[in-house]
Amino acid sequence: MSNRRSSRQSSSAPRISDDQMIDLVTKLRQILPEIGQRRRSDKVSASKVLQETCNYIRSLNREVDNLSERLSQLLESVDEDSPEAAVIRSLLM
Amino acid sequence: MMSTYNMVKQEFIKKWITTLHMLDCSVEHPLNVTERKNAIKLSSDIAMAAARSGSTVWSRALISRSGNKTANKPVARRILKKARNRLKNRCLTLRRNGNFTAKSGVRKRTELLKSLVPGGELIKNKDYLIRETLDYIVYLRAQVDVMRTVAAVDSVTGNLTNDNK
Numbered sequence: 001m002s003n004r005r006s007s008r009q010s011s012s013a014p015r016i017s018d019d020q021m022i023d024l025v026t027k028l029r030q031i032l033p034e035i036g037q038r039r040r041s042d043k044v045s046a047s048k049v050l051q052e053t054c055n056y057i058r059s060l061n062r063e064v065d066n067l068s069e070r071l072s073q074l075l076e077s078v079d080e081d082s083p084e085a086a087v088i089r090s091l092l093m
Numbered sequence: 094m095m096s097t098y099n100m101v102k103q104e105f106i107k108k109w110i111t112t113l114h115m116l117d118c119s120v121e122h123p124l125n126v127t128e129r130k131n132a133i134k135l136s137s138d139i140a141m142a143a144a145r146s147g148s149t150v151w152s153r154a155l156i157s158r159s160g161n162k163t164a165n166k167p168v169a170r171r172i173l174k175k176a177r178n179r180l181k182n183r184c185l186t187l188r189r190n191g192n193f194t195a196k197s198g199v200r201k202r203t204e205l206l207k208s209l210v211p212g213g214e215l216i217k218n219k220d221y222l223i224r225e226t227l228d229y230i231v232y233l234r235a236q237v238d239v240m241r242t243v244a245a246v247d248s249v250t251g252n253l254t255n256d257n258k
Binding site (some may be wrong): 023024027028046047050051053054056057058060061063064065067068069070071072073074075076 | 126127129130131133134137138198199202203205206209210223226227229230233234236237240241243244246
């Protein structure tokens with residue numbers, strides 16, 4: 001995927017094409033069950049889909065942050081040789 | 094598609110174990126809760142990006158971004174160097190996108206999306222941006238799923254500890 005290809009096709013058009021939107025929505029539907037509720041196949045609101053995508057990414061990032069916090073607190077009381085550590089290790093394997 | 098997703102998770106787990114070990118060896122113990130949290134998150138992000146073989150913008154941008162956070166950790170820098178070298182041959186120089194005011198709702202939200210996907214601000218082509226976004230989301234999901242599973246260990250080990258005592 002070279003830079004040249006993307007610069008050749010640089011779109012300065014303000015809107016994403018319908019084809020791209022339908023493609024995006026189809027793929028997102030597989031990942032986000034909520035978007036699948038929309039039955040308007042033709043005029044999918046590009047703005048709405050983009051917004052939901054952004055919200056989803058933000059919520060995933062937040063969750064990673066929270067989980068990191070939680071794991072940190074979890075491991076706070078764990079010794080390296082403890083059974084908890086062994087379980088975590090075996091789970092990760 | 095499910096098996097592909099499982100493969101993504103497997104790859105992430107493998108890489109995470111490596112990054113956790115490496116970061117663990119390079120930090121001064123004991124860590125406080127915040128330091129440990131940052132180390133966990135950093136190792137997780139690097140693992141997610143490293144799990145993505147092939148040249149995606151988001152994974153390279155994430156590794157590059159993580160590089161700034163590991164200034165004091167020589168071992169972590171080694172992982173990043175390794176990851177960067179692997180991608181060197183397929184390295185592409187992305188030009189910085191110019192500034193333009195976001196007017197319509199789609200424009201504005203496209204800009205927002207660009208700011209959320211690592212390296213997104215460097216992508217001019219919308220088709221490319223969408224492909225990168227979808228790819229990034231799959232790996233983000235895998236990262237969350239695995240971390241959630243590990244975090245759920247505490248309810249399991251609660252029982253284990255009692256048995257061992």
